[in-house]
Amino acid sequence: MSTPFVSRGFRGRRQAAETAQRLPPGQYVVSGFPVLSAGPTPRTSLDHWDFTIVGEVDQPRRWTWGEFQRLPRETVTKDIHCETKWSKLDTMWTGVSIDTLLQGITTSAQYILAFCDGDYTTNLPLADVTGGKAWIAFEYDGAPLAPAHGGPARLLVPHLYFWKSAKWVRGIQLMAEDEPGFWESLGYHNRGDPWKEQRYAGD
Amino acid sequence: MAGIPARLAWRRATVLRHIQETPHVTSLVLNVPNWVGHRAGQHLDVRLTAEDGYQTERSYSIASAPLGDTQVTLTVERLEDGEVSPYLTDVLRPSDELEVRGPIGGWFTWRPEEGGPLLLVAGGSGVAPLMAMIRHRRAVQSPVPVCLLYSSRTYEEIIYREELDGSATTDEDLTVAYTLTRSQPPGWQGYSRHIDRAMLEEVGWAPEEHPLIFVCGPTPLAEAVATLCVERGYAPERVKTERFGPTGGET
Numbered sequence: 001m002s003t004p005f006v007s008r009g010f011r012g013r014r015q016a017a018e019t020a021q022r023l024p025p026g027q028y029v030v031s032g033f034p035v036l037s038a039g040p041t042p043r044t045s046l047d048h049w050d051f052t053i054v055g056e057v058d059q060p061r062r063w064t065w066g067e068f069q070r071l072p073r074e075t076v077t078k079d080i081h082c083e084t085k086w087s088k089l090d091t092m093w094t095g096v097s098i099d100t101l102l103q104g105i106t107t108s109a110q111y112i113l114a115f116c117d118g119d120y121t122t123n124l125p126l127a128d129v130t131g132g133k134a135w136i137a138f139e140y141d142g143a144p145l146a147p148a149h150g151g152p153a154r155l156l157v158p159h160l161y162f163w164k165s166a167k168w169v170r171g172i173q174l175m176a177e178d179e180p181g182f183w184e185s186l187g188y189h190n191r192g193d194p195w196k197e198q199r200y201a202g203d
Numbered sequence: 204m205a206g207i208p209a210r211l212a213w214r215r216a217t218v219l220r221h222i223q224e225t226p227h228v229t230s231l232v233l234n235v236p237n238w239v240g241h242r243a244g245q246h247l248d249v250r251l252t253a254e255d256g257y258q259t260e261r262s263y264s265i266a267s268a269p270l271g272d273t274q275v276t277l278t279v280e281r282l283e284d285g286e287v288s289p290y291l292t293d294v295l296r297p298s299d300e301l302e303v304r305g306p307i308g309g310w311f312t313w314r315p316e317e318g319g320p321l322l323l324v325a326g327g328s329g330v331a332p333l334m335a336m337i338r339h340r341r342a343v344q345s346p347v348p349v350c351l352l353y354s355s356r357t358y359e360e361i362i363y364r365e366e367l368d369g370s371a372t373t374d375e376d377l378t379v380a381y382t383l384t385r386s387q388p389p390g391w392q393g394y395s396r397h398i399d400r401a402m403l404e405e406v407g408w409a410p411e412e413h414p415l416i417f418v419c420g421p422t423p424l425a426e427a428v429a430t431l432c433v434e435r436g437y438a439p440e441r442v443k444t445e446r447f448g449p450t451g452g453e454t
Contacts, residue, residue: 007253
């Protein structure tokens with residue numbers, strides 16, 4: 001083993017212990033809400049918006065915006081962690097739990113692929129979006145979710161790196177086999193657990 | 204399955220030199236042992252470790268062309284209240300070591316064989332990954348025509364200005380247009396406002412030329428320019444964006 005590396009002259013800015021223990025390795029806290037997108041922000045009018053569940057399912061499901069708004073909603077406060085190393089603590093979201101959307105659906109699928117306006121996709125094990133771990137969020141901090149942050153609705157999977165929380169989400173495909181999404185095909189980790197620092201393929 | 208990909212290892216780079224680009228921006232030229240090469244537009248992760256083991260990481264764009272050697276240039280904007288950038292610009296000295304891993308990112312990249320024409324739109328230090336593309340194109344004498352539209356606050360804050368002006372003078376397929384949003388020197392011939400539709404129409408390619416577009420800058424600029432590009436009729440799937448700059452201040 002080589003000697004531990006020390007950056008000569010670096011002291012660093014440590015967080016209070018209470019904050020530090022909420023930060024996965026390599027992350028730092030921001031107060032603002034940075035925006036990351038790979039391309040232009042899509043603009044889908046609510047009249048044309050729908051959310052669908054397709055793939056390995058007996059009967060595909062579809063909700064219009066109005067129908068979606070009448071589903072039982074939940075408000076959750078979560079820490080979020082971006083693969084580009086910022087974390088934001090105590091973010092408040094309102095949306096519909098994936099558990100609610102999957103109620104009554106029989107599927108043999110083990111994975112999902114979330115699909116979005118702008119052709120973005122991301123893949124997740126079904127187990128990572130069920131059991132109270134994921135939502136389709138349409139409000140942030142008590143106001144409608146801004147387009148730059150994924151509005152009208154985005155997937156919210158706060159226990160994984162934030163590229164899994166796909167912006168402009170329009171549905172989920174239930175899959176028997178895992179299939180890499182957009183960033184997962186471009187060198188990012190397939191699962192993206194921030195506590196294991198799974199940023200890139202091979203981490 | 205193609206097998207399990209190898210983990211990108213942390214490597215100990217050595218600082219070769221600093222280049223003071225502008226009052227607040229410094230380029231670090233690094234030697235990275237066993238560097239695997241990169242694509243123009245990719246970035247590098249940097250990890251700092253204090254004596255007590257405390258660590259923090261940041262990402263910085265690579266500004267140098269991939270030239271098959273082990274030198275990599277990072278361009279760093281010094282943030283007054285930053286934890287990492289003042290260390291990189293003020294404390295690190297030639298022959299110091301720095302832990303890095305990369306290259307990172309497979310989307311916001313360009314290779315000469317992907318063609319063009321290229322429309323590059325930069326805000327502030329967001330010019331760094333676009334400079335890697337311009338440098339790569341020049342290094343391999345690619346014939347792909349390029350327009351760079353580059354927004355800075357002041358004349359003094361234009362990064363790589365002499366190199367860009369020199370290249371544009373000798374290369375008729377490289378057009379560089381500047382806009383200065385805060386103040387302009389006497390006799391300024393460039394634009395003096397935020398990037399808008401008219402500017403894009405004057406500088407950019409016609410939609411029929413089907414340009415490949417890279418936009419890199421602070422979020423408001425990247426969002427606005429990407430929207431303008433779509434409204435202008437450029438194909439959304441050919442508009443690639445990268446947010447850039449400090450992550451603290453935006454909402």
